Amino acid sequence: MKARNAQNIQLPRRRFLKQGALLTSGLAVGFHWSSAAVAATAPQDDFEPNAWVRVLPDGTVKLVVHKHDSGTGTRTALAACVAEELEVDPMAVEVITPENPFFEAYMHPLWHVFSTGGSTSISLEYDRLRQAGAMAREMLVAAAAARWGLAPADCRARDGRVHHDVSGRTAGYGELTEAAAKLPAPEAVRLKAPSEFRYIGKLRHKRDALEKVSGRLRYSIDVELPGMLVAVVLRAPVIDARVEGLDTTAALQVPGVRQVIRVPARPDVLGGNQEGVAVLADDYWSAQQGREVLQLRWSQSAFAEFDSDALPGLFAAAIEDPARPLVRSHEAGDVDGAWPLAARLLEADYGMPYKAQNPLEPVCVTAELADGRLSFWGGVQVPSFAREAARTICGLGEEQVVIHELISGGSFGAREAKYWLMEAAYLAQQAGKPVKLMNSREDEVRALFGHAATLHRLKGALDADGGLSALRLRALSPASGEQWEPGYDDRPDQMDYSTTEAISAWDFAYHTPHLDLGWVRYETGVPTGWYRSVSFIPNVFAVESFMDELAQAAGRDPLDFRLAHMQERPRHVRVLQEAAELAGWGRPLPQGTALGLATHQGYGSYVAVVARLSRQPGGLRVERLSCVVDCGLAVSPGGVEEQIYGGLMWGLGHALFDRIDIRQGAVVQSNFHDYRVARMSDMPEIEIRILEGDPDKPGGVGELTSPPVAPAIANAIQRLTGQRLRETPLDLGLKA
Amino acid sequence: MIRIQVNGENHELGQELASMPLLWVLRDKLKLKGTKFGCGKGLCGACTVHFNGRPARACQLPVSAAAGGEIRTIEGLSADGDHPLQRAWVAEDVPQCGYCQSGQLMSAAALLASGKPLNDDAIRNAMSGNICRCGTYGRINRAIKRAAAEGGLA
Numbered sequence: 001m002k003a004r005n006a007q008n009i010q011l012p013r014r015r016f017l018k019q020g021a022l023l024t025s026g027l028a029v030g031f032h033w034s035s036a037a038v039a040a041t042a043p044q045d046d047f048e049p050n051a052w053v054r055v056l057p058d059g060t061v062k063l064v065v066h067k068h069d070s071g072t073g074t075r076t077a078l079a080a081c082v083a084e085e086l087e088v089d090p091m092a093v094e095v096i097t098p099e100n101p102f103f104e105a106y107m108h109p110l111w112h113v114f115s116t117g118g119s120t121s122i123s124l125e126y127d128r129l130r131q132a133g134a135m136a137r138e139m140l141v142a143a144a145a146a147r148w149g150l151a152p153a154d155c156r157a158r159d160g161r162v163h164h165d166v167s168g169r170t171a172g173y174g175e176l177t178e179a180a181a182k183l184p185a186p187e188a189v190r191l192k193a194p195s196e197f198r199y200i201g202k203l204r205h206k207r208d209a210l211e212k213v214s215g216r217l218r219y220s221i222d223v224e225l226p227g228m229l230v231a232v233v234l235r236a237p238v239i240d241a242r243v244e245g246l247d248t249t250a251a252l253q254v255p256g257v258r259q260v261i262r263v264p265a266r267p268d269v270l271g272g273n274q275e276g277v278a279v280l281a282d283d284y285w286s287a288q289q290g291r292e293v294l295q296l297r298w299s300q301s302a303f304a305e306f307d308s309d310a311l312p313g314l315f316a317a318a319i320e321d322p323a324r325p326l327v328r329s330h331e332a333g334d335v336d337g338a339w340p341l342a343a344r345l346l347e348a349d350y351g352m353p354y355k356a357q358n359p360l361e362p363v364c365v366t367a368e369l370a371d372g373r374l375s376f377w378g379g380v381q382v383p384s385f386a387r388e389a390a391r392t393i394c395g396l397g398e399e400q401v402v403i404h405e406l407i408s409g410g411s412f413g414a415r416e417a418k419y420w421l422m423e424a425a426y427l428a429q430q431a432g433k434p435v436k437l438m439n440s441r442e443d444e445v446r447a448l449f450g451h452a453a454t455l456h457r458l459k460g461a462l463d464a465d466g467g468l469s470a471l472r473l474r475a476l477s478p479a480s481g482e483q484w485e486p487g488y489d490d491r492p493d494q495m496d497y498s499t500t501e502a503i504s505a506w507d508f509a510y511h512t513p514h515l516d517l518g519w520v521r522y523e524t525g526v527p528t529g530w531y532r533s534v535s536f537i538p539n540v541f542a543v544e545s546f547m548d549e550l551a552q553a554a555g556r557d558p559l560d561f562r563l564a565h566m567q568e569r570p571r572h573v574r575v576l577q578e579a580a581e582l583a584g585w586g587r588p589l590p591q592g593t594a595l596g597l598a599t600h601q602g603y604g605s606y607v608a609v610v611a612r613l614s615r616q617p618g619g620l621r622v623e624r625l626s627c628v629v630d631c632g633l634a635v636s637p638g639g640v641e642e643q644i645y646g647g648l649m650w651g652l653g654h655a656l657f658d659r660i661d662i663r664q665g666a667v668v669q670s671n672f673h674d675y676r677v678a679r680m681s682d683m684p685e686i687e688i689r690i691l692e693g694d695p696d697k698p699g700g701v702g703e704l705t706s707p708p709v710a711p712a713i714a715n716a717i718q719r720l721t722g723q724r725l726r727e728t729p730l731d732l733g734l735k736a
Numbered sequence: 737m738i739r740i741q742v743n744g745e746n747h748e749l750g751q752e753l754a755s756m757p758l759l760w761v762l763r764d765k766l767k768l769k770g771t772k773f774g775c776g777k778g779l780c781g782a783c784t785v786h787f788n789g790r791p792a793r794a795c796q797l798p799v800s801a802a803a804g805g806e807i808r809t810i811e812g813l814s815a816d817g818d819h820p821l822q823r824a825w826v827a828e829d830v831p832q833c834g835y836c837q838s839g840q841l842m843s844a845a846a847l848l849a850s851g852k853p854l855n856d857d858a859i860r861n862a863m864s865g866n867i868c869r870c871g872t873y874g875r876i877n878r879a880i881k882r883a884a885a886e887g888g889l890a
């Protein structure tokens with residue numbers, strides 16, 4: 001084991017001890033622990049040294065995973081970080097969700113909210129979780145050593161026991177809980193060296209697989225409570241319309257329908273719900289039948305004339321309008337001075353439409369307001385929003401919020417919206433019964449709070465040697481859906497960092513003497529939200545398409561051109577080179593075939609994608625995606641591989657399918673027949689190579705690999721057909 | 737009375753449920769929650785069950801139309817999750833969120849049972865009605881081949 005210096009060990013120990021004290025003194029009720037039952041029954045001699053470890057006297061080890069698992073494997077990977085240091089098998093221990101999701105230690109270290117997202121679960125928690133496991137281990141070892149009258153250094157922990165090898169003495173963790181609980185927490189802990197890892201970097205399986213393949217795992221949609229009603233909500237078809245007339249007679253006559261409740265819009269809450277009418281019934285089908293016969297009249301809305309087809313024109317007119325708010329994200333030199341000196345100037349616009357997340361399990365949550373407490377059952381990815389719903393709807397504080405957290409059937413940002421938590425809280429309050437709120441697929445497609453439509457304008461100057469001498473980029477988009485980061489509105493630069501991913505000083509890939517990159521804020525008023533890979537998608541699509549256009553104008557190879565403009569980016573260079581090698585870049589290709597390249601970095605990881613396209617009788621076909629990733633340490637290599645694959649599939653979706661249209665203020669698409677998503681038959685051959693990266697630092701992977709796919713495909717289309725497509729979805733049919 | 741047989745067990749339902757899709761009868765009346773809802777329009781495959789041995793979308797089958805036939809759901813695929821496909825699914829670590837997997841497995845089980853030669857085309861044809869938003873298609877392909885190779889024509 002290698003000693004870490006003390007400043008790496010920043011466990012807020014006192015908070016944990018306080019938490020433990022609360023538990024055993026019975027003061028827990030109504031303070032930090034929202035579930036009094038949990039606190040009251042917590043046995044006295046459990047060993048609970050910190051927010052992540054629980055050891056029971058019978059030897060049961062429970063690890064707390066405080067991040068939502070929407071299929072990304074966080075329950076396995078985060079538990080493994082603790083388990084590795086605690087010397088227990090992460091697949092064998094119990095994994096639980098926090099008894100109190102609002103305990104300070106569970107707060108997102110960057111965003112200061114209780115949330116899961118941004119591909120940060122492993123990269124930001126890795127050290128903390130290992131320290132938590134190591135702290136518990138050292139206390140258990142110290143307890144055993146004290147019992148045996150030995151020095152802790154002569155004892156070691158392994159597989160849930162402490163051993164003294166010389167004497168052959170051994171004690172299970174369960175036997176040591178009482179003594180360990182009385183010990184002071186160590187000032188500093190020793191972490192294992194990567195070469196000593198038994199689980200980290202070696203995990204090939206996830207927890208819960210058997211429950212998932214046998215249909216036994218319970219999701220939000222499977223929750224049943226006594227007396228529960230199922231609610232579906234008919235939401236304003238036109239954005240911001242309000243209910244003007246409502247006749248519930250027919251709906252209430254549908255067998256099984258119990259109540260019809262108007263759900264008022266909450267425009268006062270950022271990300272608040274649209275107006276709707278809920279039908280509550282004994283089961284989903286009856287509620288759905290009732291919703292179909294609701295008679296209601298909607299008010300006029302300011303969006304009645306809104307048409308997303310008009311946006312590209314409006315955006316193009318606005319993007320250089322000096323009256324629009326412009327926030328620069330990266331500046332160097334003097335672009336305006338550089339234009340007249342250019343050998344060649346290039347300009348291009350790139351557009352992307354609205355998109356919906358469409359997790360396969362439509363959003364669903366059960367809420368109950370009883371005994372002054374608001375309880376949620378479901379995939380509550382952002383506990384902070386549950387808390388906000390309790391406060392704004394029911395006037396309750398966080399100590400009155402209970403969350404029964406379940407794995408969800410995908411999120412991709414859909415479960416980072418809050419409208420459904422607010423609706424569920426409202427319905428639970430009004431109905432006086434537990435209410436399970438369910439979205440249909442149509443509701444999900446039309447839910448809004450998806451990915452914003454964007455326009456990017458780039459201008460580049462090439463010098464006489466074919467080098468990039470100046471680059472200007474304007475990324476037009478709204479601010480992100482929820483500006484909940486504390487202090488957002490007070491930021492002097494008024495920057496929304498979630499709109500400038502990959503185009504900021506710290507993460508823009510390319511070097512050129514004159515640079516001017518910036519975000520143009522344009523609010524259409526259409527509610528948008530979080531979406532897997534957020535602004536990386538349009539930013540990378542624009543930059544990586546334009547790099548190819550520049551290379552072509554300069555008569556240079558797109559790979560060489562990129563490499564020539566990277567400085568001090570060895571990891572970036574390496575993924576590019578390896579992807580080129582993997583895909584056979586520069587080698588002869590069969591007739592009617594072309595390769596396109598794109599790259600990207602984010603979340604401490606690097607990726608390059610090469611798309612191979614061919615001409616077929618009906619149009620072009622994406623034959624293969626070759627992808628190379630450097631994500632530093634892969635805590636769970638199996639999990640990393642599947643996130644890479646999933647991201648590539650999402651990127652294929654952006655390139656070929658994803659598109660929400662809004663006509664006369666209403667979303668046009670409704671289900672998977674007109675909102676296409678990738679099926680097995682759409683998948684090209686996928687080649688993935690994961691490089692051995694820095695063994696000390698895991699990077700994020702959940703949102704890494706989708707952004708470069710669309711530009712790689714667009715670049716291949718150009719090389720195959722001579723046509724440059726600058727708007728997604730790209731049309732492969734035209735170009736045969 | 738509507739009589740249906742699910743996983744070998746007989747159930748009687750009131751006539752008022754005649755038009756309710758089998759999916760909601762399974763989930764809400766028989767409390768068999770393994771069969772999932774994804775689209776309600778026969779487009780995603782999350783609700784796939786076997787009806788007389790063939791894959792069927794339970795959301796598109798009024799329960800009255802299922803009367804008299806044999807219905808098998810994920811709960812009836814094996815006693816302990818040990819159908820060769822389920823074992824292969826675990827071995828390949830197929831599920832991400834897992835939500836689509838009941839339907840994927842029922843489609844795959846029908847494919848295996850059909851005795852058709854298993855190649856990438858056959859797998860793609862049989863499985864492309866089942867959407868997975870997490871992106872498990874590559875592993876599904878591998879797991880089907882693994883189950884077949886391990887003699888799993890159960």
Ligand code: FES
Pocket residue numbers: 772773774775776777778779780781782783784793794795796
């Ligand atoms: S729910 Fe039946 S096919 Fe989608």
Ligand code: FES
Pocket residue numbers: 071360409410831832833834835836837867868869870871872
């Ligand atoms: S595993 Fe999540 S939808 Fe397939």
